[in-house]
Amino acid sequence: MQSYELNKTDVSNIKKALKGDDAYLSVLLSEYHASEIAILFESLKMDDRERILNLLDVKIASDVISEMHEETHPEELLLQMHPEKRTEIVEELDYDDATDIISQLEEHEQKEILGDLNEDDATHIRKLLTYDEDTAGGLMNTEYISIQLHLSKKEAIEEIIRQSEAIEEFYTIFVVNKDHVFKGIVSLKDIIKSRGDIQITGLLKTDVAWVRPETDREEVARLISQYNITSIPVLDHENRLLGRVTFDDVIDVMEEVNTEDILKISGVSEDEELSGNWVEAVKSRLPWLIINLGTAFLASAVVRSFEPTIAKIAVLSAYMTIIAGMGGNAATQALAVTVRRISLYDLTDKQAYRTVLKEFTVGLINGAVTGLIVFVFAIIFDANAMLGVIIFLAMTGNLLIAGVTGAGIPLVLKRVGIDPAIASSIIITTFTDVFGFMLLLGLASKLLL
Amino acid sequence: MQSYELNKTDVSNIKKALKGDDAYLSVLLSEYHASEIAILFESLKMDDRERILNLLDVKIASDVISEMHEETHPEELLLQMHPEKRTEIVEELDYDDATDIISQLEEHEQKEILGDLNEDDATHIRKLLTYDEDTAGGLMNTEYISIQLHLSKKEAIEEIIRQSEAIEEFYTIFVVNKDHVFKGIVSLKDIIKSRGDIQITGLLKTDVAWVRPETDREEVARLISQYNITSIPVLDHENRLLGRVTFDDVIDVMEEVNTEDILKISGVSEDEELSGNWVEAVKSRLPWLIINLGTAFLASAVVRSFEPTIAKIAVLSAYMTIIAGMGGNAATQALAVTVRRISLYDLTDKQAYRTVLKEFTVGLINGAVTGLIVFVFAIIFDANAMLGVIIFLAMTGNLLIAGVTGAGIPLVLKRVGIDPAIASSIIITTFTDVFGFMLLLGLASKLLL
Incomplete structure (x- = not known):
């Protein structure tokens, strides 16, 4: 095209x-x-x-x-x-x-x-x-066009032409005082449009966003995206101009951050290179799988404690797979929506609370609907209404927990300053597995034996 | 900051x-x-x-x-x-x-x-x-600065100043002929820098990217990101200039596309609004959960066919949860890495083949390592070496399948022109559940009874 x-x-x-x-x-x-x-x-x-x-x-x-x-x-x-x-x-x-x-x-x-x-x-x-590569300092370029505040229109244009010999692309002209302290920006268009030989001071836009070299690169990306600007100045603690970060760097940062989010939420180390070899992939994923193994032992301990029940009603193990699968997927849904929402918006406490409440409701309804389907299935295939009721209750309860933990855990992590995306599906499905099995097997032990 | x-x-x-x-x-x-x-x-x-x-x-x-x-x-x-x-x-x-x-x-x-x-x-x-909102036409702005090819430097500057009264921001000046056919771009900087009153033709850059109004918005984003340009011209089929898409629209598109990717891979409809209410969330997610229920019935049918085995060796159900959980997570890992890689790069057939081979190897190794841990566990807690061997084999086989399907399915979907991100964890975990249970319970029926 x-x-x-x-x-x-x-x-x-x-x-x-x-x-x-x-x-x-x-x-x-x-x-x-x-x-x-x-x-x-x-x-x-x-x-x-x-x-x-x-x-x-x-x-x-x-x-x-x-x-x-x-x-x-x-x-x-x-x-x-x-x-x-x-x-x-x-x-x-x-x-x-x-x-x-x-x-x-x-x-x-x-x-x-x-x-x-x-x-x-x-x-x-x-x-x-x-500078740390994850900061504005790590992203910034020290080549930019900057002119002095007191220049006249004619001097400014000469200066811009002179500096632009070395700098191929520029979108914004930074204005500094004699100590190189940042004062604002002017656009080439405004300089040319201005009538008479006025001073740059008269064309200055001072109301502009800027960052420090240690500002996190995601914050830099957010500002460039929010204010639709082609470049943002980087200032030291005396507000002297150090460099600029441009929109093309931000596009690259966004791609990287989004890759990291998708990887983290799926239980892959954020550092894994997408086109890396198998050695790197094993190094990145095996630790997460071993953590997952630990949580799986937890869920299997729950099952083990109901071994006598399963020995008597072996069909329960067929329903266990349904409960575990549905809980895990419903939790992943709630997790994905919440993690993405946190990364795009700053949620207030009230909004966070409402989010959990919403996922509670969604879990309840989706659990009841799918639980009802399994209830009908149990009546038809196992001719056991009580088993059906137990499955219905276990499914509803499990999807409810899936919604609350899928939304609640990343929100809590964000609140205490931990990256919410590490609340990966691995962590969340532990809750649904353990809780789902307890509910299904506990109820079965009480009501079917 | x-x-x-x-x-x-x-x-x-x-x-x-x-x-x-x-x-x-x-x-x-x-x-x-x-x-x-x-x-x-x-x-x-x-x-x-x-x-x-x-x-x-x-x-x-x-x-x-x-x-x-x-x-x-x-x-x-x-x-x-x-x-x-x-x-x-x-x-x-x-x-x-x-x-x-x-x-x-x-x-x-x-x-x-x-x-x-x-x-x-x-x-x-x-x-x-x-225009469709997912195309360049849907993104483009019809306000831009365009000048005629034959203008002199002085005329061009006057024309730019005149047009810029109505257009607050511009980054590139488009050059057209008298029929409004796009000929290339010039930069304001180059016009000003040029010596003498030369014609615009002499400053023209013709080697520039452009799109049609029906070009997909993701392709537009890819071009702007690839060529680091602030705006891209949109041309009709006679190459007449219709408008421009600017970098800030592309940043918004990237955020949307990334949200959609995360949602799809997690089994959520791409249209779900992150801050939508519970009604919308139920509408978006319930259909996927019902699909998941269908696939879960499939896995549970496998389990059901081994009911007599489970009735005799109830502890198998505790190991089933480990096999299912590990397979699902390993598949999600392979899926996330592959889907993200497909969306960032165009893979050749050879690279696609190598990706599946890599995930095969990763699955084999991760399966063997975690399988060995469960083998030791089975010997200690169940004092049953044969059970341990069966678990080891089932875990290795299941993680191998997880890797091959997690990478293979999105690659095949991409090849046949379907969005690879719909190969969500819901679809992939069906394979690992069904195959994992078959392996574990099949081996147990043969070797333990």
């Missing part, structure tokens, strides 16, 4: 060209955008990636490196390259992108790369490396 | 002021940004929202309306307002925002609102209402 697109034919053409000489490969590659070559890299071997990067103009090569997904490890590609070419590429990168990539390397590797750079670039990147 | 922020004290202060007179309330409100008032509205009643909107300047009021989250129903608020005020607000809205809101109303309500508008605005909005 656009003028150029990387499809399977493109990929296989380039793969074929990789078997031939550099001249033809170069010509072929010149037809693609850097971000497309970055996508192509996902299906190429490291040596082929290196060869392609060497063929590209250094400007394009650095764009490719910065567009490569974290999971395809641009830092390893850089490390493998000839130091001279590597230095050229790193010097061409935006500081924030260079920092992101270099931060993935071992300290001695970082030193090696930084040692080759010109002093100015190395200093900027060293400074950025000190 | 910014100069102004809506906290609990603000909300309660405004709520207090709502009990008093308009004068004080107005002064208080003037301290807040439109997007903050939109957030405040989430905890206010409809009448209070209307009162506040009436007090605000029409410019701010329309910003509040456009910033209100879909789930707080700005269209109902508009409908409730006095027609005169309402018309003022709608005329002030951007066309895309007005269209989004009006599209939520019944046809006769739409007609009423559109009938009050000036003819120009009504025509624009009527046109936009014809």
